[in-house]
Structure formats: C-alpha cells, structure tokens
Amino acid sequence: MPSVTRDDAPPLADLMPWSVAPLRLGRGWPTGPDATCLKARWDAFVKAEGPDREALLEPTRSRTLHSAVGQLPGHPGGTEKLVRASGPCPEPVRVLRAPFDEQWLIPDHRLIDAARPELWRVADDHQTFLVETPGRLLATSLLPLLRPGRIRPLYRRPGGTEPNLVPGLLDHLATRLGLSPTPADLLAWTLTAARPDLTVPLPDDPQVWARGVESGHRVLWLMRRDGDRPKLPGGRRPYVRAPLPSRPLTLLYDREEEALHLDEGRISPVPPEAWDYEVDGVRVLEQWFTVRTAEAAEPGTLAAIRPPTWPQAWTSELLELITVLALLAELRLRQEDLTSGITARELREAGVLPVPESARRPASVLDGHEEGPEGQLALI
Secondary structure, three states, X not given: OOOOOOOOOOEHHHHOOXXXXXXXXXXXXXXXXXXXXXXXXXXXXXXOOHHHHHHHHOOOOOOOOOOOOOOOOOOOOOOOOHHHOOOOXXXXXXXXXXXXXXXXXXXXXXXXXXXXXXXXXXXXXXXXXXXXXXXXXXXXXXXXXXXXXXXXXXXXXXXXXXXXXXXXXXXXXXXXXOOOOOHHHHHHHHHHHOOOOOEOOEOOOXXXXXXXXXXXXXXXXXXXXXXXXXXXXXXXXOEEEEOOOOOOOOEEEEOOOOEEEEOOXXXXXXXXXXXXXXXXXXXXXXXXXXXXXXXXXOOOOHHHOOOOOOOHXXXXXXXXXXXXXXXXXXXXXXXXXXXXOEOHHHHHHOOOOOOXXXXXXXXOOOOOOOEOHHHOEOXX
C-alpha cells in the first residue's frame, strides 16, 4: 500500500457508499475446499434423524432444525424446516473463503446464520466485490466469506447496472481528467491507490490516472482469476518436480532452491515473493495448505468428512495460486506514493459529497421471485 499522506483524500466509504457486513456462517461444515465432500456431508446430515441430526447441524440461536427461512436469492434450495429436509444436496457454489483461497459452499439459507441476501441478489458474472481486510483491499468475482471487513459490490443491481459510486463522481472525474472513466476504472484505481486508512487519493493528472488504472486492472484480473489463466514467463513457471504424496502433512520452503516441499513432493520454481506474500500478517500459501491438511475434525462430525487423498485439482489450484501471488508481488513493487489532487473538499464544493443517504442503502431488486419459508412467496 502507498504511504499515508494527510491531504484530504476522500474516504472509500464515500466513493463506494453501499457496503454490507460480512456473512456469518455459524458452522464450518457447509464450506470446504472439496465440493464432493460437501455433498457427502449433506447426505450424512439428511440420513440422520432426531437428536443425531440436531447434533450434526451444530445449532445456534440463529439456526436450528426448526428455523423458518426462505431461499437464497438465485438458488433453488429447499425451504422446508431442516427437521424435515431430504433430497440431494444443493449444488455447491464457489466462494472466497479466505484471502486468495477459493473454496465451496452449500448455498442453503437454512445452514447460514447471516447470509446477507442483498449480496446474493446482485452476485452474477458482471459483479465484483471489493472486500476490506486489515491493511489491504481484495477484489473477487465470487461471494466473499472473509471476516471482519465490509463488502462493497461494484454494482447495485444484477447485470452490471447502477454502479455503487457516489452520484456525480464519474462525471466530475471526466471533467477534471479529460477522460471517460468507467466504474471498473474507478475500482482498478482504488485497488492500486487506496491507503491503509481506506482513503483513496484521486489525481488531477490524466497520466498518473492512466498508469494507476492500467496497473489496477492487472491487479483486478489477477484477483478475480477469471478469463485467461495467468502465467509467469517461460522458465519461471512453477511445475511439480517430484510427485506429491497422497496426503502431504508438511510444507517447507527452500529459499535458495526456490522450491516448495510438500513432504517428499516438490514444486519449483516458487519465487520468494510468492512465498512471502502476506495478508494481515499471515502467509497466504501456508494458510491455504493448512486448511487442506490440518488434523481432521472430531470424529462423528460432518466436518470430519474429508477427501481420503490429496485431489489432483488442489495441485492445479496451488500452481495457479503461486503464479497469482508472484505476479501481484511484482505489481506492488511498482506502486507510487500518491497525493490527492482531487480532494474531499473539492468534491463537496462540486456537490458530489456529501453522499445521499439513498446511495448507502441497497437498491430495490425485484426482478425475480424468491420462495419464502415452507414454500410461501417471499415479500422483498
């Protein structure tokens, strides 16, 4: 992140006014890095009866076997109370479970204490979620499950319509810069320029803006991880040099060899910048590995249902993660210290600020019917 300069840079909370608190799951077993295991957990849950089913659920004050809950927007899950639930598992969906850690979630409202339906209503292929984490912003096309930071969708409605930007901001930037910035450009600029205190310096120099937006779009592409897969230059691409064991237990990094050792398995080259990449003081690669290899949960719980061996898909995901972190580390080294040419005071004088209260609330999204508890029509 660029260093902090006291220059009346506007806060992110004013530039992207609508934000949502993070989801609160209440139980860990509906998420995991392997979708097949989630389906097996669901099958074990619906086969259990009475007190056994209740114990497997891990009930909370928000969710019990008798909670009456409607469908998650956009997902055809059951709405009968879990005490009577049966049938196949709702198809797991891809989510961002931790920084740069894409996992799976059973999209069933009855299993999630606080699902934030307003986020599900605007989650589609056009959406990007900006996530506030300590000291760093992350962007993802997936529904984020990270805590504790707030979530700021780029768009307030499905289909990439009605940007979540303070009204008049893009027009003011266009006038000052002589350009035609898009909502995605503003998001890209924010990713490359935002400070740890979540202020966003806005330049009045079109060349500075262009450099920042170009770098930010690269960051955005790497964080979203969609479209063409990222690759390091030839000779720097990580490969499996020694086969990974069926269930690796240890992860060691050899800085001289630039090699990642998973027991007797070996992946190289792994740039030091990828190994050292941290979010909130935690190495991303170590956290990713630990989630997949930590000791099994207590026997008899649903979380104890795990893959019997290391899936090949995890190796592919690990190679891509190494690539993404290495490329992101290179971009971070090029970031500039920026001062805000367009200040919060200027935005107030131009009538862009203060933010209208309506912009801080979710838009009314009524495009589709949502089934309420026990099959009733939901009122939204």
